[in-house]
Amino acid sequence: MSTGERLQAIDLRRVRAVSGMRRWWSRLPRGTRFAVLAVVAVLLYLLPVLNPPIITTPDSDFATVLFTVTTYCLAALGLNVVVGMAGLLDLGYVGFYAVGAYSVAMFASPSSSIATKYPWLVCVPIAIALSMIAGAILGGPTLRLRGDYLAIVTLGFGEIVRLSAVNSPGLGAAAGITSIPHPPGALNGQPIFSVLDAKPYYWLGLTLVFVVVALVRNIENSRVGRSWLAIREDEDAAELMGVPTFKFKLWAFAIGAAVGGLSGAMFAGKQGFVSPDSFPVLTSVLFLAAVVVGGAGNRLGVIVGAIAVAYLPERFRGFQNSRYMIFGLALILMSIFRPQGLIPNRRREVELADRKLDEVGVEVNA
Amino acid sequence: MPEKILEIDEVTLRFGGVTALDGVSFHITVGEILGLIGPNGAGKTTCFNVMTGVYQPTSGSVRFEGEPLGRRKRHEITRLGIARTFQNIRLFPEMTAVENVMVGADARHHTSVVGALVRSRRHRQEEQEGREKAMELLRFMGIDSRAGDAARNLPYGYQRRLEIARALATGPKLLCLDEPAAGFNPNEKAELLELIRKIRDQGYTVLLIEHDMRLVMGVTDRIVVLEFGRKIAEGSPSEIRENPAVIAAYLGVPEDAA
Incomplete structure (x- = not known):
């Protein structure tokens, strides 16, 4: 019993520390909050220009790294809708990222098999739509499964997408598709988006992150977000209270897929070329790691997670050979000492604390 | 008859x-x-x-x-x-009391994903109406003083009443x-x-x-x-x-x- 009480005390302290921050923030006047956010946003946009020491990456182009971070942020935000909010474990998220990237490649590149040569900007909505459809196609038959079974099927989906690309001559097979056009725009006769300067890509990516954060927030604070939460907590009770659980789970999948597809479209527009090698299972794992490390269910948390997953390995390129070993070690340590993530979701944190108390045999719910 | x-x-x-x-x-x-x-x-x-x-x-x-x-x-x-409660309480434990009831009220709402995305008028109207209805039901059941608490933190008797409020919210x-x-x-x-x-x-x-x-x-x-x-x-x-x-x-x- 005393172990339980001690644990409870620790957890309470932890919960209070985090919620103290939250309270402090929510009590600031609206104007102050807005000003703080504006300053942070401006600093973020200026990052590649300022090139601040320590933060900058000595071994690779800083703006390119920052752009990669934004694509990971987008992917993590999308995956968070599925995993963090609706509580559906998706291990094949890279599949949607690939569908987005390949959609842009197919419709934009002159060297693809259909060669419609649409401009990049037209291809992005196509990529989002096709990713959503892919999400619905995967979700339709599989969302009737729960827990582990769903995870296994999604894991297969990610691989199927990659292997389909490898084996389809129409999709460029193993060689992939080249000469994908960059996003449009010119300044003084020079294209804004080129291979020479990654800064504009980063700015575009950062803007999209802001937009997606705002949209996801709107959904979270609505009937839809409430339904996801209810499904995560007790799916049967939710259904009996009139929540069309299957429909909303499918929506979670489709929305997550759409954001993943957008991320893939950004990747293709910057890279100018896609091949199956860009979409290994490991990428799914990294996306999921971003969500879990950051704190599933918390938007700010998963962004921090995405930064940790995408930026840190680049920053410490010097340790090239042991990168993944250190990364793995960090994950293990995280899961032992901070399983709720760096910036946890308020509710998830309590759910985890409960589970721990249950383990030591303490009555939590009278 | x-x-x-x-x-x-x-x-x-x-x-x-x-x-x-x-x-x-x-x-x-x-x-x-x-x-x-x-x-x-x-x-x-x-x-x-x-x-x-x-x-x-x-x-x-x-x-x-x-x-x-x-x-x-x-x-x-x-x-x-037809609405029901459960023999073994099945609330959404981490949601607040008022949110629990709002889930019930959502059974009569029609906001779509798109409506929520752009915060449409209907969405805002339904949100407000749902919250008011939920608070009213909590008052009716005599548990409105704990509206903002997570369901799991409510006393047992309150949880039972909350279940009834949630069921009533489905209309x-x-x-x-x-x-x-x-x-x-x-x-x-x-x-x-x-x-x-x-x-x-x-x-x-x-x-x-x-x-x-x-x-x-x-x-x-x-x-x-x-x-x-x-x-x-x-x-x-x-x-x-x-x-x-x-x-x-x-x-x-x-x-x-x-």
């Missing part, structure tokens, strides 16, 4: 070799409080589950307002107007309460009795599963008794009290039978 809101017609439900319900028929009249009683394992909760679409009857049918439920999904049945015509007084002391039971009457007076029809005979006798208009999946009696509380089959099966105790 009073109108029947729900008719259960020769419903049989088998799980493998076990017959949980055996040709059960009864009906609920609009505006009444019907008690469903019987010893443990008699099939009362199973009966609830058939009515709310959790199980499909092996044979027989359930009609709500004259229409067979058929193979309707559970959430569709809720929208038709039901028929409210099914599965042992709402389980674990209550006599005082709390008396309060709940009063609440159930108040709910009926607001125009709801109530189906009540309950173990406590005094509570059932005090509040119901009619009682249906199940034993081993069969209906053994039906009638007014005083008739049931005198019924020898019921006394033998369930009451058995002389003081209660008196």
